[in-house]
Amino acid sequence: MSLALNTLLHQIQSGSFGLDGRRIVFLNAMFHSDLSVLRERDLTVQQHFKPYENALVGAGFTVQPDIPCDDGAYDAVCLLVPKNMVEARYFLARGIRLLRRGGVLICAAENKAGGTRLKKMMHSFGVQDLCDDARNKARAVWGIVHDVQEDELEKALNAGGVQDILDGKFTSQAGVFGWDRVDKGSELLTQYLPLDLKGRGADFGCGYGYLSEFLLSNCPKIKQLSCLDADYRAVELCRKNLAQFNQDTQFMWCDLTQRDGGLKNLDFVVMNPPFHDGKNTDLSIGKNFIETAHQSLRRGGRLWMVANNHLSYEHVLNHMFLKCDKVYEGQGFKILVALK
Incomplete structure (x- = not known):
């Protein structure tokens, strides 16, 4: 640009x-x-x-x-x-x-x-x-x-402009990541997220709110969910798409690569971090997301994330967290869970 x-x-x-x-x-x-x-x-x-x-x-x-x-x-x-x-x-x-x-x-x-x-x-x-x-x-x-x-x-x-997608289940807009579809990585992550997630959590890089909607629909013990994205349009779309839920939600426009957001003592974080800067692969974006997640979690909190197979985040997770497990690998993706 x-x-x-x-x-x-x-x-x-x-x-x-x-x-x-x-x-x-x-x-x-x-x-x-x-x-x-x-x-x-x-x-x-x-x-x-x-x-x-x-x-x-x-x-x-x-x-x-x-x-x-x-x-x-x-x-x-x-x-x-x-x-x-x-x-x-x-x-x-x-x-x-x-x-x-x-x-x-x-x-x-x-x-x-x-x-x-x-x-x-x-x-x-x-x-x-x-x-x-x-x-x-x-x-x-x-x-x-x-x-x-x-x-x-x-x-x-x-x-x-802002419009309904996926048979009216969500509202989205061109320009937001994966704006008119369900991202395959995020869809896979929902198949492995535990439904007993509880307490205070966050969706890093929330997009129009696909993962957040899944969490609030399927994890009744969640008390508060924070939805964060660098794209202001995504944050506002996520706000609209979660308006029907009674759980406490907050929406934050921030740069997660700069440890922005100010969240502390979270019980869990879910994310499907971006890995492109323009047309180039940039591993530092995901690594910075991981660092911000570590900073935001309480001791004993967990990070759940999905990434493309070729992105080597494991060494960062193993260095920063108490332990890291790969719970799934296939279809070009891997799902990782890390315990702080």
């Missing part, structure tokens, strides 16, 4: 958009030292992913996790376009809605993450006077919003 951000900021720094005195919103923003070019303007910054939000806040920006709702209120929209097509079209449609007539939409994406199709996508929504610039293995595209293709906008907003 940084390559796309470099390309987008290059165009802004050129001064060709005349942004002085204009009201601007930056959607899916990430921190960059050159972002200061926008700091003195009437700027709204949106980011739903906690690590990116933390970096922006640390640099002095005020950040909101939700896309603004004041349609037609902005002179310019900057957007780092997500890789997922449905999510990308949704963000583009929301950005167009935010613009006044004659406003400018400035977008960027890496070539291998949708940059090569970006101009065509914007044209399909009716964005006019399109220009583009390719550099840094990324592409920036910008244009003016006058008369848009309302049918295309509505299709994108409906396809990428």
Whole structure:
């Protein structure tokens, strides 16, 4: 994403958009030292992913996790376009809605993450006077919003917005991990979780709430469940999907790789930790999840986790916990339980 951000900021720094005195919103923003070019303007910054939000806040920006709702209120929209097509079209449609007539939409994406199709996508929504610039293995595209293709906008907003999935059992949204399905690893984990789990627990990386819903539906002795995720959208979806339960629940938007969350003396933690940073495998994410789980559990508490077979978490678990057992291995996954 940084390559796309470099390309987008290059165009802004050129001064060709005349942004002085204009009201601007930056959607899916990430921190960059050159972002200061926008700091003195009437700027709204949106980011739903906690690590990116933390970096922006640390640099002095005020950040909101939700896309603004004041349609037609902005002179310019900057957007780092997500890789997922449905999510990308949704963000583009929301950005167009935010613009006044004659406003400018400035977008960027890496070539291998949708940059090569970006101009065509914007044209399909009716964005006019399109220009583009390719550099840094990324592409920036910008244009003016006058008369848009309302049918295309509505299709994108409906396809990428909050919606029911799995025959109405859950509510989800494009962009959240495994948003329209049951993750195979999580499904396997539910087959091995003991139904006598009790007390206070947590679901690390809760997503839209599949594991949390299973726990509250099948483990009546649970008194409190905390649901944590780095994606603000996931936390809010999980909140909606657990609204029918009477057990005490709390929902936390936090970065679990930074020992965030502040939970202590838990009886159990369940998790299916992410292991990708973009397109690259990153074992440190899961290892940091494990460290945060260890910090959050009481002595005698247990961590239940599922991971892909090729991810070697056992040495971390054996080093930090009293003992670690592999209770299942197959179908490309393994299920591990560790006692603190």
